[in-house]
Amino acid sequence: MKVSIFGLGYVGFTAMCCIAKEGHKVTGFDVSEEKVEQINNGIPPISEPGVLELLTNGLSSGKINAFSNIENHLDDSDLAIVCVGTPSSPDGAHDMSYIAEVTRQIASKVKKDRKSPLTVAYRSTVRPGTVEELIAPIFADELGKDFEKTISIVYNPEFLREASAIQDYFEPPKIVIGTLSGGRNEHMELLNKNIDAPTFHVGLREAEITKFVDNSWHAVKVAYANEVGRICLQLGVDASKVHEIFVSDTKLNISPYYTRPGTAFGGSCLPKDVRAFQHIAADCGANTHLLDSLLRSNEAHKFKLYEHACSGLRPQASVLLVGLAFKANTDDLRESPSVDLARQFLNAGYKLSIFDPAIQATKLIGANLGYAYTQLPTLSKLLVSKEIAERGNYDRVVITNATHKMLTLSPNQSIVDLNTLS
Ligand SMILES: NC(=O)c1ccc[n+]([C@@H]2O[C@H](COP(=O)([O-])OP(=O)(O)OC[C@H]3O[C@@H](n4cnc5c(N)ncnc54)[C@H](O)[C@@H]3O)[C@@H](O)[C@H]2O)c1
Incomplete structure (x- = not known):
């Protein structure tokens, strides 16, 4: 396949190196001419274990090329992967200007008389509804209502972690492919054919929300672990022993139990013991904001139900x-x-x-x-x-x-x- 990548930062540059290693021809684009020059000169624009070797091999085999302008490079591309940034706006929402801009650029350069549609896969983290409400209308403006004859839009969240990005690329925890129909996309199938991971073909919004659900969950886990740690510290309890006991329980603790959206928690133990743990924490000055929010969150959920x-x-x-x-x-x-x-x-x-x-x-x-x-x-x-x-x-x-x-x-x-x- 010929793959184009837009945005050569942590996600895009890693993808460029890994996709070239898989034997595809990769053309990368970035608005930063400095990054483009570095890449073409064999210098990784990011510090990440293993990328230098992959870049060197990709350049010498002619599988990697970087540009700051699209020109006609999209003409023979099968797949374009968008990895531009979505940083925080002052109000906390994602700043979608890079997504909008890169979409306009792709829409203006893609040829309407292509033999088969160009798959445009978005990997940047975007809020649910972005493809339908921001991206698709930009393509429709430029290419007409039947833009799907020219462009197949995919939302494909990225799960790599910096510092282990290459390993995470080839061994992801899961692959999520969101499309308008919820069906498969042949270019994504080809891209992932050597990657062994649970794969989910879903609608766009389910795919778009995945990263928010995952990342917030990671944040909840860290914050909760640290609240437990603070309480242990204050009470003279060995936090590492407590952690060892906690994670050893793969039936109820580290498991799918209690993670399904549904009814509120209740019964004779959970509310009572959460209240008492809150009391213990307050008593020893551990300041456990997450723990303190649980009962209020549960009440809010009951009202919503x-x-x-x-x-x-x-x-x-x-x-x-x-x-x-x-x-x-x-x-x-x-x-x-x-x-x-x-x-x-x-x-x-x-x-x-x-x-x-x-x-x-x-x-x-x-x-x-x-x-x-x-x-x-x-x-x-x-x-x-x-x-x-x-x-x-x-x-x-x-x-x-x-x-x-x-x-x-x-x-x-x-x-x-x-x-x-x-
Ligand atoms: N960094 C991570 O570990 C990670 C993991 C998963 C998902 N993500 C998500 O992936 C997205 C990218 O993250 P990142 O850390 O790689 O960002 P980054 O800031 O490192 O890279 C973004 C790149 O996009 C380029 N760019 C901006 N507008 C462009 C345009 N119109 N055309 C071409 N290039 C353009 C920028 O110059 C920059 O090099 C974000 O939405 C992020 O939330 C990041």
Whole structure:
């Protein structure tokens, strides 16, 4: 393939070297004439282990060339990869001017009578909607509404880390290919044919949001680890031992558990122990802002779930809540988010019924009984049997946990599943 790369910084220059090593012919473009000159003279514009050797080999085999102007170099390109910067604007949003500018340049130089469309793959980190709302309109302005005859747009986030960039290029944690249709792109298939990694073919927005979700998660992990570290330091606890125990748990801690967007956390342990850990941290002056934000974040989520569950419902509509305990197959109602949800439905005047076979109002005892009747004094009147739940013609069925697997619901029923946010 002939590959063009726009933006020869950390991402673009590394890609240039690695793609040339794969045997493709790579033409790089950068607005910085200094970078272009350095590259053509065999000097890497960045400090990164292994790139000098790849650049030297690429130049001597004629597989690498750099330019500061596109001229007619795009004519025989199969694939253009955009790696320009998206730095922070003063308001925190990404500055999209380099993306817009490079897109205009490509749009003005690509030939309309190409035999097959040029794939333009964006690797810069951009917010969801950028391709559809910024990039595609620029191509449409220049090339007309049927620009997809000339250009195939792909969003392909980059996961390399500086200092191990070459290894990360060839051994990425995953490959994400976003297209308008969510389908495959032949040039991206060819580019990645020797790379063994889980590959996801998705819509553009799912691909665009990936880096934000990943990078913010990394930041959460570091901030959380350091808050634990501060508490340990203050309490004279060995933080490295605590870390060893924490990461050894690959069932619940370092695992996909508790990472799925869905219902709020609740139950008899998580809220109680988070509150107590916050107290311990405050008591020893550890200043744990992330820990302090967890319960507020959970409350915000509960409110959003309520809004989502009753969206479009008329006043006084009938609602069946499926699952009242904090998870299926337990009668533990303490701090269950579904109890809050039920209370909100009742306060708003909806006709509420609840199905949860694990809960029999007459059998609740102790703290569980106290919590249930403090929060939902009319609980016994709200609970319905399986037969009634299945027969009832509810305006909305709201699923909160796996209890719904015990029901056969009509396919015409209006259902909101809070487990999957659908
Ligand atoms: N650096 C990383 O480790 C990393 C990892 C993954 C993703 N990313 C994302 O990739 C993107 C690029 O990051 P980077 O660190 O390589 O940036 P960088 O600043 O090192 O490189 C960007 C390059 O683009 C060039 N450029 C700007 N406008 C241009 C144009 N119109 N035509 C050609 N070249 C142009 C600049 O001169 C610069 O050399 C960013 O969106 C970043 O968030 C970076």
